[in-house]
Amino acid sequence: MHFDLTDLRLFVHIAEMQNLTKGAHKACLSPAAASTRLKTLEHQLGSRLFYRDSRGVDLTQAGETLLRHARLILRQVEYVKSEFSANGADTAGHIRIYANTTAVTEFMPEVLGRFLAERPGVTVDLQERLTRDIVRSVVDGSTDLGIVSGPVPEQSLQALHFSTDRLVLVTPQGHPLSQRQKVVFTDVLDYQHISMHEGSTLHAFLLDLSAQHGHALTLRIQMRSFEAMCRMIEAGVGIGILPESAALRHEKTMKLAVIKIDEEWALRERSVLVRDMEALPGCARALVAELMASGSGGSDPAA
Incomplete structure (x- = not known):
């Protein structure tokens, strides 16, 4: 069985766009040429890859299987190109990273700033995703590296611990909870909360946690950054649960109280996830090393 890389790229584009015409355009092919290539691929595999209707296309079970393999094949091709680039094994290439909210907003900008300054030939695509989507x-x-907090249920992945993520309660000064040394989650459920935006990992985690307690979290307002959350908290709009590094940084310039959360889930290990470290291109392995160094000794790289 022979696979044409052009056909695999076309297939992936169509699957991701859920539209043959848009997928063909992304692959720089005419819709007619794309349709012919797709039919040839289906004939070669002996399987139908898409269900087609007036709205677009949806993957069949065989299509889902091929998409998983096609992505891996194409990523590996890119890895080979990076390894043999003229600029050296770890100074050129492209890295895709899916990470949780804290990583994207708190410490990855600093880590990537140092890393990319030393490697002008490297480009990075950093995207915020929910933990379940990062793992998948x-x-x-679909991505080279994943950055998550907490346990990793997928045993097939290599999870490399590099720092500790602590969640704390933040209130305005003078709030009824502000004088407490520590709280548990049930202590905060009756208050209105300032939250990160819908779709953020922390937002989803807290909603799931409150549901486990049989209580709906009362959200007053949702913000796009931890700084914006802290400003709302300082103004007395509500309370919020944030990473300790962000809370302590903003406590220096705002009238806030930071209270320990006495729950096991509040202390979470940060890990970088990879399928196979040895299969990564040199630039991706170098970035993993940078992450590990930034959190050496169990410290928080965002602190």
Whole structure:
């Protein structure tokens, strides 16, 4: 069985766009040429890859299987190109990273700033994703690296611990909870909360946690950054749960109280996820090393 890389790229584009015409355009092919190539691929595999209707296309079960393998094959081709680039094994290439809210907003900008300044030939695509989507994307090869907090249920991945993520309660000064040395989650459920935006990892985690307690979290307002959350908290709009590094930084310039959360889930290990470290291109392995160094000794790289 022979696979044409052009056909695999076309297939992936169509699957991701859920539209043959848009997928063909992204692959720089005419819709007619794309349709012919797709039919040839289906004939070669002996399987139908898409269900087609007036709204677009949806993957069949065989299509889902091929998409998983096609992504891995194409990523590996890119890895080979990076390894043999003229600029050296770890100074050129492209890295895709899916990470949780804290990583994207708190410490990855600093880590990437140092890393990229030393490697002008490297480009990075950093995207915020929910933990379940990060894990799935590393498994199926949609992304090179994943950054998560907490346990990793997928045993097939390599999870490399590099720092500790602590969640704390933040209130305005003078709030009824502000004089407490520590709280548990049930202590905060009756208050209105300032939250990160819908779709953020922390937002989803807290909603799931409150549901486990049989209580709906009362959200007053949702913000796009931890700084914006802290400003709302300082203004007395509500209370919020944030990473300790962000809370302590903003406590220096705002009238806030930071209170320990006495729950096991509040202390979470940060890990970088990979399918196979040895299969990564040199630039991706170098970035993992940078992450590990930034959190050496169990310290928080955002602190």
